[in-house]
Structure formats: C-alpha cells, structure tokens
Amino acid sequence: MKLKRITFIILVVCLVVTACGGKTGTPAASTEEVTLVFWNGFNAHEVDSLNQMIAKYWTPTHPNIKIEAKGEVGPDEILTAVSGGETVDVAILWDPTPVKTWAYQGALLDLTSYIESQKVNLEDIFIPAGLEWVRQMDGKYYGLPFVNFNRGFYWNKDLFRKAGLDPDTPPKDIDQLADYARKLTIVENGEIQQLGWAINQDPSNMVELAMDFGGNFYDPATGNITATDPKILKALNWDLGLANEFGLEKVNTFVAGFTGQGNDPFMLGKLAMTIEGCWSVTFFEKAGVTLDYGVGPIPAADPTLQKTNEVETNPIVVMKSTKHPDQAFEFAWFLASNADVSREFAQLVSNLPQVKAAMANFSAEPKTMVFVDLSNSPNARGWAPVTVSAFYATEWATAIQSIYTGSATPADALDTVQKNVTAEADKYK
Amino acid sequence: MLKETQLPKRRIRSLTRQELHNLRLGLVFISPWIIGFLIFTIYPIFSSLYYSFTDYGLFGNPNWVGLQNYINLFTNDDKFFLSLYNTVFFFLLAMPASVVVAIFLAILLNSKLRGMTFFRSLFFLPTIVPAVASAAVWMWILNPQWGLLNTSLRLAGVHGPPWLSDPDWAKPSLVFVALWTIGSEVILYLAALQEIPRDYYEAARVDGANSFQQTRFITLPMITPVIFFHLVNGTIWAFQYFTEAYVMTGGGPANATLFYALNLYRNAFTSLKMGYASAQAWILFIVVMIATLIIVRSSKGWVYYEE
Amino acid sequence: MRSEAALLDRSAKRAHRLRFFQEEASHTVRYILIFLCGFWFVAPFLWMISTALKTNAQIYTYPPVVFPLQPQWKNFYDALTAAPFGRYYLNSLFICACVVIGTLISNTLIAYGFSRIKWIGRDVVFVIVLATLMLPAQVTMIPVYIIFNKLGWIGTYLPLIVPSFFGNAYFTFLLRQFFRGIPFELSDAARIDGCSEFGILWYVILPLARPALVAVTLFSFIYTWNDFLGPLIYLHDSELYTVTLGLQSFISRYWTPMNLLMAASAIAILPVLVVFIWAQRFFVEGISITGLSGR
Numbered sequence A: 001m002k003l004k005r006i007t008f009i010i011l012v013v014c015l016v017v018t019a020c021g022g023k024t025g026t027p028a029a030s031t032e033e034v035t036l037v038f039w040n041g042f043n044a045h046e047v048d049s050l051n052q053m054i055a056k057y058w059t060p061t062h063p064n065i066k067i068e069a070k071g072e073v074g075p076d077e078i079l080t081a082v083s084g085g086e087t088v089d090v091a092i093l094w095d096p097t098p099v100k101t102w103a104y105q106g107a108l109l110d111l112t113s114y115i116e117s118q119k120v121n122l123e124d125i126f127i128p129a130g131l132e133w134v135r136q137m138d139g140k141y142y143g144l145p146f147v148n149f150n151r152g153f154y155w156n157k158d159l160f161r162k163a164g165l166d167p168d169t170p171p172k173d174i175d176q177l178a179d180y181a182r183k184l185t186i187v188e189n190g191e192i193q194q195l196g197w198a199i200n201q202d203p204s205n206m207v208e209l210a211m212d213f214g215g216n217f218y219d220p221a222t223g224n225i226t227a228t229d230p231k232i233l234k235a236l237n238w239d240l241g242l243a244n245e246f247g248l249e250k251v252n253t254f255v256a257g258f259t260g261q262g263n264d265p266f267m268l269g270k271l272a273m274t275i276e277g278c279w280s281v282t283f284f285e286k287a288g289v290t291l292d293y294g295v296g297p298i299p300a301a302d303p304t305l306q307k308t309n310e311v312e313t314n315p316i317v318v319m320k321s322t323k324h325p326d327q328a329f330e331f332a333w334f335l336a337s338n339a340d341v342s343r344e345f346a347q348l349v350s351n352l353p354q355v356k357a358a359m360a361n362f363s364a365e366p367k368t369m370v371f372v373d374l375s376n377s378p379n380a381r382g383w384a385p386v387t388v389s390a391f392y393a394t395e396w397a398t399a400i401q402s403i404y405t406g407s408a409t410p411a412d413a414l415d416t417v418q419k420n421v422t423a424e425a426d427k428y429k
Numbered sequence B: 001m002l003k004e005t006q007l008p009k010r011r012i013r014s015l016t017r018q019e020l021h022n023l024r025l026g027l028v029f030i031s032p033w034i035i036g037f038l039i040f041t042i043y044p045i046f047s048s049l050y051y052s053f054t055d056y057g058l059f060g061n062p063n064w065v066g067l068q069n070y071i072n073l074f075t076n077d078d079k080f081f082l083s084l085y086n087t088v089f090f091f092l093l094a095m096p097a098s099v100v101v102a103i104f105l106a107i108l109l110n111s112k113l114r115g116m117t118f119f120r121s122l123f124f125l126p127t128i129v130p131a132v133a134s135a136a137v138w139m140w141i142l143n144p145q146w147g148l149l150n151t152s153l154r155l156a157g158v159h160g161p162p163w164l165s166d167p168d169w170a171k172p173s174l175v176f177v178a179l180w181t182i183g184s185e186v187i188l189y190l191a192a193l194q195e196i197p198r199d200y201y202e203a204a205r206v207d208g209a210n211s212f213q214q215t216r217f218i219t220l221p222m223i224t225p226v227i228f229f230h231l232v233n234g235t236i237w238a239f240q241y242f243t244e245a246y247v248m249t250g251g252g253p254a255n256a257t258l259f260y261a262l263n264l265y266r267n268a269f270t271s272l273k274m275g276y277a278s279a280q281a282w283i284l285f286i287v288v289m290i291a292t293l294i295i296v297r298s299s300k301g302w303v304y305y306e307e
Numbered sequence C: 001m002r003s004e005a006a007l008l009d010r011s012a013k014r015a016h017r018l019r020f021f022q023e024e025a026s027h028t029v030r031y032i033l034i035f036l037c038g039f040w041f042v043a044p045f046l047w048m049i050s051t052a053l054k055t056n057a058q059i060y061t062y063p064p065v066v067f068p069l070q071p072q073w074k075n076f077y078d079a080l081t082a083a084p085f086g087r088y089y090l091n092s093l094f095i096c097a098c099v100v101i102g103t104l105i106s107n108t109l110i111a112y113g114f115s116r117i118k119w120i121g122r123d124v125v126f127v128i129v130l131a132t133l134m135l136p137a138q139v140t141m142i143p144v145y146i147i148f149n150k151l152g153w154i155g156t157y158l159p160l161i162v163p164s165f166f167g168n169a170y171f172t173f174l175l176r177q178f179f180r181g182i183p184f185e186l187s188d189a190a191r192i193d194g195c196s197e198f199g200i201l202w203y204v205i206l207p208l209a210r211p212a213l214v215a216v217t218l219f220s221f222i223y224t225w226n227d228f229l230g231p232l233i234y235l236h237d238s239e240l241y242t243v244t245l246g247l248q249s250f251i252s253r254y255w256t257p258m259n260l261l262m263a264a265s266a267i268a269i270l271p272v273l274v275v276f277i278w279a280q281r282f283f284v285e286g287i288s289i290t291g292l293s294g295r
Helices: A002-021 A044-058 A075-083 A098-105 A112-117 A128-134 A157-162 A174-183 A203-212 A230-246 A248-256 A280-286 A325-337 A339-348 A366-375 A389-404 A410-426 B017-029 B031-051 B068-075 B078-109 B116-128 B131-141 B148-155 B170-180 B183-194 B198-206 B211-222 B224-239 B243-249 B260-270 B274-302 C002-052 C074-082 C085-115 C122-131 C137-151 C158-166 C169-180 C184-192 C197-208 C210-225 C229-234 C243-248 C258-283
Strands: A034-040 A065-070 A090-092 A148-156 A186-188 A191-197 A271-277 A293-296 A309-313 A316-318
Touching: A034 A075, A034 A325, A044 A065, A044 A325, A044 A339, A065 A325, A075 B260, A075 C137, A075 C229, A090 A325, A098 A128, A098 A389, A112 A325, A128 A148, A128 A309, A148 A157, A148 A203, A148 A366, A174 A191, A174 A230, A174 A271, A191 A230, A191 A248, A203 A230, A203 A271, A203 A309, A203 A389, A230 A248, A230 A389, A230 A410, A280 A366, A293 A366, A309 A366, A316 A325, A325 A339, A389 A410, A389 B260, B017 B031, B017 C085, B031 B274, B031 C085, B031 C137, B031 C158, B068 B274, B078 B116, B078 B170, B078 B183, B078 B211, B078 B224, B078 B260, B078 C002, B116 B183, B116 C002, B116 C210, B116 C258, B131 B148, B131 B243, B131 C002, B131 C243, B131 C258, B148 C002, B170 B243, B170 C002, B183 B211, B183 B224, B183 C210, B198 B211, B211 B224, B224 B274, B224 C169, B243 B260, B260 B274, B260 C137, B274 C122, B274 C137, C002 C074, C002 C258, C074 C085, C074 C258, C085 C122, C085 C158, C085 C169, C085 C197, C085 C210, C085 C243, C085 C258, C122 C169, C137 C158, C158 C210, C158 C229, C169 C210, C184 C197, C197 C210, C210 C258, C229 C243, C243 C258
Parallel strands: A034 A065, A034 A090, A191 A271
Antiparallel strands: A090 A316, A148 A271, A148 A293, A148 A309, A186 A191
16 A cells, blocks of 8 residues: 555655764763763854863863863753753853752752862952852852953043043043033934933843942842832932933934944944943954943942942853763863963953953953953942842833833832832742 | 434434545544654643643742642733733734735736746745844834834835834834735735636626626635635734744833733743743633634635635 | 728727736736835845945944945855855755655645545544644743653754654645645546545645645745754754854854854855745646646
8 A cells, every 4th residue: 555655665764864863972971981061152153262272271181071062052942951851061151140040940050069179269269249140148159150241331532522521531420420411412403413321222231320329129138129229219310310301202212223233322423421341342343443432430429339330140050960060060160260261261252251360461452451350349249149130130121111111200110120020039939 | 304404413323334434544644643743742732731730940840739820820910911912912913914915915926927936036035034134134124213114204204103112113013024924925825826717707807897806706715715724824823923022122112012922931931930831821722722713613604615 | 891890990909909008007007016015025135135245344334334335245255154054054955855855745644634535523633733733832842852852862853854754733734725625526536436545645636736735845945944943952963053053153142243144144045045936836827726627
C-alpha cells in the first residue's frame, strides 16, 4: 500500500536526519576532566573575545576544566532551557534585575560559603555598588559582579559657548542646572529648536535624577519599597516643572522626534545637557560623532550627594542544578576577580571594570575614567536591588510615561507604583 | 413520514460498514497528526493546565492551589482586565481592516497587466523581512518628526500625532504596522480569485452586471472559504499578539500596548509565576475558543463551498 | 447600401473605441492604485537598503539622510564576512528544505482526511486541531523543551525539523479549505473507476490544488527561514547556526552597526525572494479547477 511506503520513507528520513544532525556530545565524564556549560548574553564577536581571554588566562592554570560558551541568550532563554532540563553551569546575565527573583525561587547556587573560603574581603576587591545586586538581605551571595555600568552628566561645550557659558564648567548644583537649561533652550516659530535639558523619555535617567535629589527607592535595612520617598517626588516635580516652563507638549514632541537607536538628540547637537550611560562615550566615537562635549557627575541637589550615580552590573550566577558546583564557582570567581579579563572585556563592551585592581589605567580616554571613578564613589549604589526589581522597573517606566503624557500627577503616579510594587513584593516574602 | 428524512436521532447504534470503513480511512489519513499530537502536543497542553492550578515558579516544586490563580486574576489584578481590553480593542481594529485591505489588494493585483509579477512581489516583500530589521524600520517610519508617515501627512497639511509615544495612537499604529505584512493573506486571496471560473463573469456581463455587482455577487461569495480561513487564523493571531509590542513599545506608553500575551509573558518569565501565567493562558484559550466557535457556527450562513 | 454599412461600421468602431478607452482608463486607475498602495509596502524596504548603503556618520545625522550620495556597497561585503554566513545559509537551506518536505507530506494527508472523507467525529476532531493553535506559546515552550530534552534532541536540528512531519494546524486548515472547494463529483468518479483514496489524492486532488500547495511551500519556507527563537534555544554549536542567528550577532547591547545589520538582512531576504518568484508561476491564470467545463 502506498501509505506504508510513505511511512517507511518518513522513518528513513528521520534516521538520516538524526545521523547527520550531529549531536554535540559532551565528553565522557572522567574523574579529571570537567566541561562547564557557560551561557551569556553577549554576541558572537564578544563571545569570541571572551573565549580568547579564557584561553589566555584560565586554561593554563585550569587545564582540566573546559569551558563551553554559548552567547546571545538572555535570561528568558536561560530560564527556558534550565527549566526544560538543560544543564547550564555558569551564566552571565545582561541585566542584574533577575538575580534576586531567581535566587528566591531556588534557581541559583548560594555562593556564600565558597566566597568565605576565599578568605578575602569582597569590598576590597570589588566595587561595592556592583555587589548590592547579588547580595540578599540576609547577606548571602547568589552571584558575582562582572563589568559594571553607570550613567553620568553630559554637556555640549559648543552650545555652552554659544550661550555665553564657560564650556569647561558644568552647573554645580540643581538650581544652576535649571538656570543653564533656560539659557540653553531656543524656541523658534513655536517649536523647540534646541533644548537645554531633557531626560524624561528614559526611565533609567529619571532614576538617576531621583537619586541625585537624595531619593531612595528602597530601604537597604529592611528591603521595603519606598517609592513615595518625598525626595523622589521632589525630583519629578522639578523636572516636570522645567518641562512645563518650556511647554510640555513642545518638549514631548521634541524628544519623541529622536526615538530609535542612533537618534540621540544630544549626539546630534540638539540637546545641550542630559544624562547618558558610560557606554555613550564609545558609542559616539564609533558613530563618528564630532561633538565637543564634557562628562561629569550629575549636579547634586545637595553637597552631601556629590557624585551620586546608579551602578548596575552583568551578574555572574551559578545555576543550582549544576553537577560541578566547585568547578563552577571557581570559574565564576575567575571571571569576577581576574583584573585582566575585567579590563579587557569591559573595554570591549564599553562598560566598566568591576574589580578595583583593574581601575587604574583602565582607559586612555579621560572621559571613560570619569565614569570609572564615579562607579567607585561613596554615593554610587544600585537603585533597587530587591527581589521584584524587574517589576519595579516596569512600574516606574509606566509611571514616568503617565506623568509626561499628562494622565497622572507625580504624586499619584508614585502612589500607584508604591501600591503595585509593594503588593508584588509581598508575594515574595 | 417526515421524520425519516430528518437527521438521524442520537441514539446508540452500531456503525454501518460504510461508516466504519470511512472512519478507519479518515483516521489513517490523519494519523500523522494524531501521532504528533500524542508526542508533542498533549503533554504541554496538560502540563500547562496542571500548572494553572499550582503556584509553580519554574524552580522548586509546584504546590496545588486549586482555583486561586483564576480567582486572583479576576479579583485582584488590574493588569488582567487592562490587557484584555487592549487585546480586544486591537482585535476589533485589526481584523476588519486586514480582511478589507487584503481583499482589495488581491483584486487590485489580480489582472494580466504587465508587471503584475513584479508588483505582487512588492506587496509580498514585507512578509519576508527579518524581524530584527522590521522593528528598526518601523521606528523610523513612525518617527513623529522625520518619519515617512508624518512627513507625508505634513505635505498633505495634516499634523500627525507622535504615533507610538501617544497612548491614544499606539494601538492603531501597531495595527498599521501589522497591515504591512498582509502579503501572505493577499497571496491566498489571489489563489482563490484565480480559481473563479471565467464563465461566471462572462455570464454576468451578458446579464448586464457592472463590475461592482460582479464583485459583490461573484467574487466575494467565491472567496468566502478564504475569508473564513483568514478570520479564524486572524482571531487566533490577534489574541496572541506579542512580538511587535514587546520589541517596539514594551507595553507602553503608560500600558496602552500592554497586550494579553505580553502581560502573560511578564508574569511567566520576569516574575517567575508560571502557575499564574498558565491560568492566564487557559482563560485566553477559552476566550479564543468561544470567538472561533462563533465564527465557525456563523460560517454555515455565509461561506460558500462549491460542493 | 454602402452608406448604411459605413454608418454601422462607424458606430461599431465608436463602440469599440469607447470600450477600449474604458479599459485603458480602468487599467490606468489600477496602476495608480497599485503605485499608491505599493509605495507604502516598499518604502520601508527602501529605507532598509538606503541604511545599508550609508556610512556610520550618515546614519547618525539630523535631519536623516534619505539616499546616501556615495553608496557604500562594500557594506554588503563587510556584512557577509562579519560572520560565517556561507555556512549559515547552507544550514538554513537544509532545515527549510526538510521542513517544507515534511510539511507538504503530512499536511496533504491530514487535510485530505479532514475534507474528502466523511467520517464520524471528523468535525469535532478538526476543532481540536484548531484548538492546539489557541494556547499561547509562552506556556507551552518549556514543556515542549522538556520533551525534546528527554528525547535527547537538544543541540541538533531534530526539534526544528521532525515536528513538521506530523502536521501543522495552520497548514492543515489551509489545505482543508482548498480541498473542500474541489467538486466531489471528481473524486466520486475516480472512486467508481476503482481508484484508491490515496490515488484520488495523488491523481485528482493534488494537481487541482497546486496554488494551495505552492502557498504552503512558500509560507513554510518563509516561516522556517525567519525562525529565530527555535534555533536560539535548540542549537548550541555555532557550526549549526542559521541565518537569523547570524543576524543577531550584529546586535550587541552596546553597539549595533545598523548599516551592516540592514545589509545582512537584505541579503537574508534573497533566497526567500527567489522562492517567491518561482511560486509566482503558479498564481498565474489559466489553472482551472472545476474540471467540469472544458474537460
């Protein structure tokens, strides 16, 4: 019967495909050799460079521990695979917010005892702000930092000159910032041609501003959510007030015209002062932008808040389901604490080193060194290293959008954030 | 007497030889689907149903919580209703628009004029552009200052809104983007149009029908099987709409594009509440099933098969 | 006599000319509409190409440059050599070919069963088939992964290819609709002549359903070619990577060379375009499926 022949053909095809499919087998587990599966979110070129660094700095001292790296996978893919039964030993996440949620759910290996056996003071080796994201309220560590990133204040020196301001002296505090913003805004024919200050489209920048006013998004002692901190409200009111002076609609239209990557109004010389990430320095260079600009700490609302900036990291985690916890930790520790890898890789991806040893001579570019220095300042910290930080970030972004589209006042928006995030956080108690 | 011509009553009786033969034959033909269903589909379906009654967090063991997830969704979750509203809104906007536009384009492209192959390829191009490129392209088109759309509107003297940044226009913008990939549906309508016998049109022309009447009484009825297909698949797609919102708007501005599937995804992968998300998935399943059954039931009234 | 004939002739010619102008007018209208609509469909693609031809400086200018005066054709070369795209093309082609074969084989059989044979419970089972489309992928992704893991298929092409041999609700539905439109008299006649069911499928139905089969080939090819998530989670060895994963390699969290990405995307479209142009032939008129008239 023709049907039988079809079935037979299908089976043969399946067999052929299986034979040709080339399953990547893991080497037989001998007592000596171990292969660690290492997943991360970096792209193919970055992974290639990382593999070279591993070959150079890890393999000579650890010839028995082989590393199988796979890139381009974000936290969701790692989650899917691990829940699906796949073995992943070590992972680097491109964003620190999942760490505490995952730790709470039991996905990650507790590294505390391993770290203690290293007999070092973590704060001596690592930049403290990066550690906050991987350390739970009870002091347990569920990850290690790897290449940090932060943000800072950027100002356009040419536009300063045109407005009669000293290009090498940025505003020294918030009031002066508002003052400069007024001087640097040019309105023609009812449209803004040049804007002095704008950060309202980026929720992360708004976080920086709020912290710059001394705002705390959570209570480090208890882990409670404090979105209704009056200083945060003050920051929002300040920025909204300034936007209203220029005309909120006009500002929104101006900012919305620069959406999408590469359409940065600061980079295009249309925005005089703003907050940008440490990676923008390299980005501008690669984009061939010839802008005369300066970078520095965000003008503080208060002298005690000098050099406030929000620091995040790309956390290294060890999955709890690993079959080789000792070796996995060793590799994780290597990635985190090796100054050479830190320096080289951070430069590759335009981030900052997470170890103090790599800070000196990190880069020949003085602007980058400003960010390195900022990340180690006493006022550098993570904005909300809590269990529900990803949810918090989404709620915050929604709040910012509703404030600037006029559908909620800053006070109401913050109340909503507080209510929603606290309810969410309660589920993780 | 009349009763004998009615449908057979539902009572247990053994199958006739013919019915048995047909049943066996039918099952043989669909056996690949049956096998695939048993191996690849049934476990995910039942495991997600099971998880919906637990507090499964992807790691650790699922604990039974009964209907608690479902209750919480209906009583304690603003985002649930908001995302449902956004999705229904999107569905009601996107479905009629896509049917009308697809049919219009198919009729437009269904001619022997020179260059038709080229034009058909043009309309089909968007469906094959990789997702990574599409998103970037559309962010430019919808850019409020320099995007193609607003620049064209400006030339016509109209001031366009900031599309994706405007809570009122974000959903319609996404519908507009979705219409761009309507090429696949146009192809199907084209194939159906090709199969309409010329004689029908000849006969109509002889009877004095103009082109609108021809369209209404010949073309449209003849392509109703494809319209049905489009509606059913479109409904399933619209209610599960996710990728573009995830990449282009992230659910914003101010949750204007927080669609059901995006909310579900966040619950599952960001908050690690797979049990809760599974309950959400099954509620969606029921909603889509109801919508589809309505369309299927109604199809007997307006779908014409040449049988 | 002659004047009457001349009058008739002239009015016939006038009527003919009128119809000619009407046709020309409707042709013109058609072309205008096609250009107007077509512009919206092709403009995004043109922007993609124009970005591919820009230098970095030209991408990041304000106001945006629409057409670069000095097109950087070398971007295409750079894009192709930035990752082993030759290998990725072959991999993608292999996967697509297998999937298309599996899709055609399984779905024609299944659709035949749902459309050309009347059996008890058929429509109920069909609703179940449709129902499998209704559960969002987000919740079935992980159990599906578990199955493939238990089978030991992770890291190979098997999760991407084998399921296509067991039918796909969308294509089953599509083919079923088309099969239903073929007159039952044809298959009845063949059955009376002693043809087996499979023979009817092969000799009667398939030739008449060619446009639908071509559509299935086209769509399954495109869907598989552009599939990203599947290869991402099922393939580990970069030797096996597909074109979509190759495109992803341009994207970094910190810097994406938009011109190279667009150039690579444009090149990624080419094979699909070729398949589409081939498929065009089958949408050309002349295929009559009624078979009753003109037989």
